[in-house]
Amino acid sequence: MAAADLNSLKERVAADVTARAGRLHEVAADIHARPELLYEERFAADLLASELEAAGLDVERGAYGLDTAFAARPSHRDTLAAGPTVAILCEYDALPGVGHACGHNLIAAAGLGAGLAAASVVAEAGGRLVILGTPAEEGGGGKVFMLDRGAFDEVDVAMMVHPAGLDLTEPDVIAIATWRVEYHGVGAHAAAFPERGRNALDAAVLGYNAVAALRQHIEGRERIHGVFLKAGDKPNIVPDHTVAEWYVRSPTMDSLQRLKERVLACLEAGATAAGCRMTWEPTCPEYAELHSNRPLLDRYKANSDALGRPVAEPTVARRVVCSTDMGNVSRRVPSIHPLVAVPPPEVSLHTAEFARWATSEEAERAVVDGARALAMTAVDVWCGDGVAEDIRAAFDPAP
Ligand SMILES: [Zn+2]
Numbered sequence: 001m002a003a004a005d006l007n008s009l010k011e012r013v014a015a016d017v018t019a020r021a022g023r024l025h026e027v028a029a030d031i032h033a034r035p036e037l038l039y040e041e042r043f044a045a046d047l048l049a050s051e052l053e054a055a056g057l058d059v060e061r062g063a064y065g066l067d068t069a070f071a072a073r074p075s076h077r078d079t080l081a082a083g084p085t086v087a088i089l090c091e092y093d094a095l096p097g098v099g100h101a102c103g104h105n106l107i108a109a110a111g112l113g114a115g116l117a118a119a120s121v122v123a124e125a126g127g128r129l130v131i132l133g134t135p136a137e138e139g140g141g142g143k144v145f146m147l148d149r150g151a152f153d154e155v156d157v158a159m160m161v162h163p164a165g166l167d168l169t170e171p172d173v174i175a176i177a178t179w180r181v182e183y184h185g186v187g188a189h190a191a192a193f194p195e196r197g198r199n200a201l202d203a204a205v206l207g208y209n210a211v212a213a214l215r216q217h218i219e220g221r222e223r224i225h226g227v228f229l230k231a232g233d234k235p236n237i238v239p240d241h242t243v244a245e246w247y248v249r250s251p252t253m254d255s256l257q258r259l260k261e262r263v264l265a266c267l268e269a270g271a272t273a274a275g276c277r278m279t280w281e282p283t284c285p286e287y288a289e290l291h292s293n294r295p296l297l298d299r300y301k302a303n304s305d306a307l308g309r310p311v312a313e314p315t316v317a318r319r320v321v322c323s324t325d326m327g328n329v330s331r332r333v334p335s336i337h338p339l340v341a342v343p344p345p346e347v348s349l350h351t352a353e354f355a356r357w358a359t360s361e362e363a364e365r366a367v368v369d370g371a372r373a374l375a376m377t378a379v380d381v382w383c384g385d386g387v388a389e390d391i392r393a394a395f396d397p398a399p
């Protein structure tokens, strides 16, 4: 497509988002006011689905066997050209205690705005489009189940934006495994018959301390963190059952498998020392590292820069280490997951302070800018000379 025509399509999608800004802000605020935990996001999923239906899209609610997932497609999709299919993703789950402290209400509103704007030109642009509602990013692996059930089989490009303390092309997304770990001991009266007991809290504490010793000898980008969910009932009862939750993170799925073995050895050592038995199970599918598709990311960055929101590249001093199920998507489909600034850099994700910022004027600006940059990038994928080919050539799917 001629450069002038491409630019005029991009101007139209940007203007479409601007025209919807008031409604997008209301959607972000409404989801913020009703924080819902993983797989319970009924209000948010229903609100987004209703907005998409009202704009004339075909919406499949409860898509891919997940009650709070959805898939929205242009109603005239059978008549669309067979150009690349762009997926725009909406997250909308919150965190216990701190609500929308990860700002997924803003991901939802930005995805909605981008999706509606992209839908308004998709026929002319000769592409295809799906807007996916992806539940339970915070520890439920919604996108992993959707991947397994075919949500991305027809998708050529997947993209979303995530709020943070800075505008960055990508977070430092590392792989993660999450476990529930239980220690089974023998209860006893702690004063009368301590010799009859086997203390499951000792097992948990010794396992915790063994991990603390391990931390000195792991790679700099590896992370291990645990909490005790059940630690005993009363000091004079030898605890016969304790429960911990552990997160183990490492730069890649490969290195994660090696670190998992070492952490499990530490946790088992606690059980052995205390004469207890340990059992464990994953609480969620493992999340993979993110492979941002460079040509796609370059288009997003150019579009955001042109809108007056320059996007920086990460450096050692300027990075956000995290894990997301978008990593798993990025191993199967060319993907991007750029960060869009809301609070100042010192405000950490997953805090009450971040949750307050997620309903601010800065948040509203982030929604509009993120939506415009995503929609403009969709236009690039559909119509930019050689863009779709470059994206395909740069993609190296994981085994
Ligand atoms: Zn989060």
Ligand SMILES: [Zn+2]
Pocket (backbone or CB within 6 Å): 102, 103, 104, 137, 162
């Ligand atoms: Zn998040």
